[in-house]
Amino acid sequence: MAEIQLRNVHKRWGSFVGVEDFNLTIADREFLVLLGPSGCGKTTTMRMIAGLEDVTEGEIAIGGKVVNNLEPKDRDVSMVFQSYALYPNMNVYENIRFPLKVRGVDPTTHDEKVMRAADMVELRDFLHRKPAELSGGQRQRVALARAIVREPNVFLMDEPLSNLDAKLRVSTRAQIKNLSHELAVTTIYVTHDQIEAMTLADRVVVMKAGIVQQVGSPTDIYDTPANTFVASFIGSPAMNLIEGEVNGGMFHSEHTLIDGVNLPDGKLVLGFRAEDAWIAQDGEAGQINAPIYTQELLGDAVMISVRIGGALVSVKADKTYRAEIGETVSICVPDTICHHFAADTGARIGE
Template identity: 75%
Template sequence: MAEIVLKNINKRWGTFIGVKDFDLTIADREFLVLLGPSGCGKTTTMRMIAGLEDPTEGDILIDGKRVNDMEPKDRDIAMVFQSYGLYPNMNVYENIRFPLKVRKVPEAEHKERVMRASAMVELDEFLHRKPAALSGGQRQRVALARAIVREPNVFLMDEPLSNLDAKLRVSTRAQIKNLSHELKVTMIYVTHDQIEAMTLADRVVVMEKGIVQQVGTPTEIYDNPANTFVASFIGNPAMNLIEGEIRDGVFSAPNITVSRLSAADGKVTLGFRAEDAAMTDGDGEVSAPVYSMELLGDATMVTVRSGSSLMAIKAGKEYRSEIGAQVKASVPASICHLFDTASGARL
């Protein structure tokens, strides 16, 4: 059992605010992802949970026990970092075994626990190798196994995939997802990669400048972003965001007019997802010249311009057009999101 409660956590260095008013309960066995750009406070939050940073204000509770003054080694937490942190003079077996030696676990248990952790991340054939003879993906798996062997209540992972190439990132991501299912422990995972967040998380915390912007399941955050920051950060491509004006339920901006919107007259930002819109041969809410065409294999991404903004629209893989050609797209009111232009908040 490892429920983690963060109560009104603040972290400041002088006048600089790293994390502000962070309140959250992380359920036992939940996979929580802290997501945001560099410098948003996600790693600082994780380091406070681990005990590597002290909160300026607020309480951190693990299983109902306040741990603010508890040493990191006493919090029953294992961390996996972006840098693998392996001992170059030890082989894989000894690297995985090291936490057991430090914690004075009876030696009779070592082999069984190391082999179990190694099997979970498919390292059995590399146990005799030194880290220098391993690929980046294999080294990251050694770091994972070294955390697993401790059998902690909580796993903290700080951008563990960012040093891997794209293909390895996909396979290691699947491995981490499977591990969370197998180990049945609480996992907190830090990343700036929204695809990792969407594929791994039970819940996502989106952060910017030390402030929580939205907390929810990947589906909730994708379908109902709380503001333009979340809308622009989640999704590949990000949600189209067009500044314009509403008059009598009709939104107008260069090259786009959408009717039947229920919002007060005035300036608004209209958002829609590329996959929700559709290219059309007939009438459409968008009429604009093609800015670029990208063939994605399973689809074609058509980009057109609205004033200074670009709009991406996903078409079928067989769709073809020329740059500069006038095209039309359907953007019905039912797929649109409206945001306050000044504050960015969802209307």
């Protein structure tokens, strides 16, 4: 069993706080993603679990055993890095086999274990090649196979796809998803890419400036973001956020008038997803009436954007929709699709 517990974990370098009061239980066989922008503390958290960084305060337990004072090699974790970290003088077979040699695993089992790991990542035909003869995607698959061959209790993956081009990221992401299902090993995955988080994770931890902002399933975080930071970080495009005021149940902002906002009068940040609103048709009265700032053909839809105050607000229209930049467009945004956030703290208001 490889349940991982982080109990009041802090990481500080002098006065600089890298991670603050991190509390979380990661279930056995769970695929957990640490998500956030650069410098938010996600990689530092992973490195503390791996033993590559010391914990300033708090405890980390793996399988019920506190590991704060254990060396990385004694924690039974296997790590995949962004930079692949392959040995250039060894072929693929020897790169995959290397962890078995270092850990003194019975040599008679090496070939079977290497072949099994290579088959999982479709590398059997490349075992004789050196890393320099491989593409970026193939090198990352070697790194994955090297982690798999150890059969650890925990996989740690630190932005493993960030060096790959867009097409390879999609195919390798699918491979990681399939591997996680097949191997059924507790996995912690660090990324700044919210699409990776949404597609891979059982649960997502969104971090900002060393502090956990929200923990939940991808659906929970997408549908009910805890604050404006999470709302603006999750989704492609991100949630539209409009600053305005409520007066008598009516939300007012530039070019915007939305009825049915049953909240006390005062300042408010109102949010909605681009796919939930629509362009008014057949005499409909839209809640936003503004000139088109830009339009982008996405293939399956057209993204129409308008400016509300200093913010760009987007809505998806049918792929056949055409209009000119500067032309006034009417957008339907009923309150039933809206999210409400406190203007001062950014915290979610309501359910």
